[in-house]
Amino acid sequence: MQTPEATSLTSALFLRMAQVCAEVGGWLPFDRFMALALYEPGLGYYANDRPKLGRMPQAKGVGGAVVEGSDFVTAPELSPLFGQALVHQVADALHATGTREVWEFGAGTGALALQILQHTNEHHQAPDGDLIQKYTIVDLSGNLRERQQHTLREFGDRVQWVDRLPAQLQGVVLGNEVLDAMPVKLLTRRGGEWFERGVALPDGATAWVWQDRPTGLRPPVDVPGNHDYTTEIHPQAEAFLRTLADHMVRGAAFFIDYGFPEAEFFHPQRDTGTLACHHLHRMDADPLVRVGEKDITAHINFTGAALAAQDAGLDVLGYTTQARFLFNCGVGPLLDALPHDSAGVARRAMASKLVNEHEMGELFKVLALAPAGQAEGWVPLGFTAGDRTHTL
Template sequence: MSQLPAPSPDALAHSRQVHEAIANTVVAEGGFLSFARYMEMALYAPGLGYYAAGARKFGAAGDFVTAPEMTPLFGQALAAQIAQVMAVSAQAVIEVGAGSGRLATDLLLAFEQLGCLPDSYAILDLSPDLRERQRETIAAAAPHLLSRVVWLDRLPETFSGVVVANELLDALPAHLVVWDEDVIRERGVALDADGRFTWNERPATGALLAAAREIADETGTGGAYLSEISLAARAWSAEWGKILQQGMLLLIDYGFPRHEFYHPQRRQGTLMCHYRHHAHPDPFYLPGLQDLTVHVDFTAIIAAAHGAGLDLLGYTNQGQFLLNCGVLDHLARIPADTADYFRASAATAKLTMPHEMGELFKVIAIGRGIDEALIGFSRGDQSRRL
């Protein structure tokens, strides 16, 4: 990958450590490691994985830019939807996978303006490095609100309020599956004679096979078709059925309904890697230094949540959701003909326009005990597509 930026010697040494740890696991597993396990280790292995080690991931100095990094207007728009649900459930928020802490900061400041500060704003993030960065971000921009923020080590046993997760589901481990006529195989990771990672396949079994058969029956997938199934994302969504007493999960990510996810045009799946603002398809390149993502099958997410007793409250694209939540009203409050306005206007266009992030990114709301219509889905709700 000569076109990608070269890592520093320290970064390269770190990646070699990650490679060795995963390679040892491949050997311990008998020479075949599921891609979900590879992805889990490359991203989350304590002290080694991409999200667990100290490299900067978000923003211009990192590997990619998320919506909250682009403009505070993203958080201000989300705050209106979250405030509506907090008013009829509980004044509490959990953000799962808070990144740099930018969204938490913008939400807290927006809640303050709306007069509905939550009693507690909890962040669930297991990376010590990211926790420290989140604390620094909030302390710099909203020091008077830092005392409201707590960090969690695990999901709570029970919760009422709002759970928000921006670009979380795409980074949960996923299996790779090959549908080939009447045979369904799992594609995993092996080692070649030189100890380098390579692909290998075995028959799919258990829950993965059942999920793959269900997808094939619904979509007609077959004939050397490769794609992803995230059992972890399904399990995460279903777990909230045991936890959420009243309130909402607000999940923002890129993906499709099932019939679009497993479309004939996507015969090679959606797996993508991000390194220093470059996207490429090789998950074996510099493990531990790059992000690994797959698109979200939103039909699987709501099916798992619904099976756990939760309701679909709304589903639409990010552009429509932000417009429904008044992002243009927030933009209009910035003095025109200023640098701040031009920056915010450009970011808003990128977040909402269909050819940018507005259509690819989706917003899904899942909940329990919420009877009123949500403002974020007041126009353009696409729940029927799921």
């Protein structure tokens, strides 16, 4: 059931989006619609106060009232072993690139930052103090920034938040499930013709409808066949990687997300694309309803991401599955070390989802990048076995 607050937020967002749609002539390309639905200040999904991330759809408060609702769970929310394994990759990259800073994009509740900052010193020190001198977070969501500040309060000034990148960025860059949250364009082929899919509001209507317009845009590879086909392209995620490349002077970047190389992404049988919405841990494919209350996301075309990064001056250091990456980073011994009591069994069950092939292990991938020519001869820890860069 919708609370009155949710209803009024949704209507305020609807009015705002309707106004923008009218201003641009009555048609919003889907990426603009998605940007407003997710990030419109104060109203969009990532800008409003809904909890969004968490393990359970609901939690009961005093007297049994539902006090919290979340929509999806990410790797660091699922198990702290994610960050505890990633710490070894971060330390390896800090040593290899001679940097002492971590930059995290889209830090959610701050769970991954907490795991990394709490566990670095257990295994990795620098002669002059903390290996990570500064941990900087960039997040579009003011609401999540508040949660991050609360989660990370024990680290004081070592953690900072910024809204824009410095002219010269140095350090290890992390982004878990951030590229998939960036707005995508929708392309649809009907009767052999390509259209860009957008949305419109018919006169007096209170619900969005799909509307397609002829376009010169195409997927980056030919999609064999003449059958009807809908897919996504990722200009914003690719622009983000180009901007990162322009600013990054030293270090390495690791992006973890669900997705495929382009041959799989634009497979002729994937004819309805990968766009998905998440609400109260249920997935659906209709972003035009409950706008502002649902996460909207699309899988990553990792070939496109790697090419955009390369064109802008980054080298691809590795590409592999999350399972391979985490095993290379030592998640196996961490799983073995969990206690055998009932709490340990429950924690192992959660952590196993990170690497199980039918859960996150195979679908999620890790892409590692570094400024061109700087990392020659270094194979980052997470890619020492099972690298799949050749599949991109």
